[in-house]
Amino acid sequence: MVKMFHLLGKDWALKPTDHVTFATEMVIAGGFLVVWVLVILLRVHYPKFTKIGGTELIIGMPFIILKGVFDGLDTISPDNFKIIFDSLESSFLFIGLILLGVGLLRIANHSAKIWEVR
């Protein structure tokens, strides 16, 4: 059964062949959402430890979550929207990854300092 809905003057459809793909993409977005929650919990519980690097991770993760969401939209969107979602998806992933990288690097530097003192 093809589930169809009408949006922005076009027909969007979730074809039976795309069910597993769409579900996988939504689970990916959910997985990154869990990471975001963990990062926020770390920030709330250990403000001193995460003062350096934590903010980048908190800002960066939503971009990666949005990558998953756009991936899903790309699967169900009409053909002329696919290329827009494809580009949006990679732009968001790029921004998210750079922020993640900067955050992790700063955390590593910071924790290296902490354990040197101990």
Added chain:
Amino acid sequence: MTWTIQAFIDHWIIPSSWQDYRDIVMESLTVLAFLFLLVVIIISMKKSPILNKHGSIEFLFFVILGFVHATMNVFDEFAWIGPYTYWKLGKDLTLLFAAIILVVGFFRFFTFSWRLFGEEDEGGRAKKIEETTP
């Protein structure tokens, strides 16, 4: 070998419009971003080896799988793969495993910080929770 590749790839795509080029540029940038992350992880693992058992290895595997996903993404801009649904599913499953590994990595990093800083990080909520638990 040639036969296998031909069965796999339906036809090659020659990028024609500016949207195609924009797409290729953006997707190549994500490949570069994963390479950047790989360098970051290697530096982090050298700088704080104590984190290797508490999340760094998982981050490394996340980056490797993510890199494979991004490369597959760029590749299918140039080649139309026969059963596209399966190809897309393959790409997505790679990223799904990467996401699961990242969750595990962050969870281990979280539990490690909890053990290490549980009572020490003043001003945070951790101390209050520790105090209320019997």
